[in-house]
Amino acid sequence: MLKGKRKKVILGMSAGVDSTVAAILLQKKDFEVVGVFMHFWKEESSDKAVENKCCSLESYQELKKICQQLKIKLVTANVAKEFKKAIVDYFLREYKNGRTPNPCVVCNREIKFKVLLQKMLELKADYVATGHYALKREIKNKKEKIKNNKKIIYKLLEAKDKEKDQTYFLYNLNQKQLAKILFPVGEYKKPEIRQLAKKFNLSVHSKKESQDICFVAKDTNSFLQKYLKLKKGKIVNQAGKIIGEHLGLPLYTLGQRKGINVGGDGPYYVSGKDFSKNILQVTNCKNDKALISQEMELRKVNWISGLMPKTPMKIQLRTRYRNSLVSAIIETSDKRQATSNLYKITFEKPQKNITSGQSAVFYGKNGEVLGGGVIK
Secondary structure, eight states, X not given: OOXXXXXXXXXXXXSSHHHHHHHHHHHHTTXXXXXXEEEOOOOOXXXXXXXXXXXXXXXXXXXXXXXXXXXXXXXXXXXXXXXXXXXIHHHHHHHHTTOOOOHHHHHIXXXXXXXXXXHHHHTTOSEEEOOOSEEEEEEEOOOSSSGGGOSEEEEEEEOSOTTTOOGGXXXXXXXXXXXXXXXXXXXXXXXXXXXXXXXXXXXXXXXOOOOSOTTOSSOHHHHHHHHSOOOOEEXXXXXXXXXXXXXOGGXXXXXXXXXXXXXXXXXXXXXXXXXXXXXEEEESOTTOGGGEEEEEEEEEEEETTSOOOOSSEEEEEESSTTOOOEEXXXXXXXSOTTTOOOEEEEEEEEEEOOOTTSEEEEEOGGGEEEEEEEEO
């Protein structure tokens, strides 16, 4: 690279306040910023109230104006087909099989960062960036004997704003990817980001955040009812008594209280699903043993360092986004330490509502993300 030449960064943008301010922060560091808007598959809806989501045409038009204001080149990536296969089909398949998926985790792994890193190569850029609330640190490797003899180790850390931290969704990143990824907003708290947007006269400073799944027009249940063949069945309590009728087993998840529609001596909580008999099992005891787990198994485990640690090992982990960290022991589920990607987690204290399909993410000292896996 020629001396003095500005470094180029490919920034994933969605017309939201975080990615917009990320562009400003990168410009202030003298990066040449190229915005990338990704066209995802999205459920069609005649209701205009639900159209303004990250991948909508309305968002794209808004983003074009933002990029013009910031004098940023904007390119698009139409990945609707890939998104439908890798995310939407997976989402429906997991619910159909009785699990509760986490599409944002899979989208980061299978779509977003793959697209950005590919655009980086195509446009001969130096880095990629996103508006995720996360931090990256480069640590000089002082250990001579380490895999691939790497001189620098890249660590993923929790953001400054712990309330907005999004590292839970990023545990599948690896060393090669982290070497090229920047997280500009990770050093700031959300109110500071909004204030920066206001300072630069950007209308997004007051834009509300979307808490919904980007490809779902209304709500998850409506989406599942539209795309899955659901069959009504019996709701049975812990004594085996029929107390109601469910609308289809994929609509319910372990520990769920709302939406069961059973009166009497409730509230009731979903304690199990018998797909062979199409029965929804519920309990009116929130401390029922069916809701509590002492251990669980994980599959598709990724270690960010690229190195499989020696186990058993004590770790802190989060079993759902925004859940508190809990202490546990992690070990391989079989004796094939070198090849096993199936791990057993034993909790220090029993945990409620451990849900198959969700991700469990491991944390170390000072908010470092060690890795994570999918609850079996």
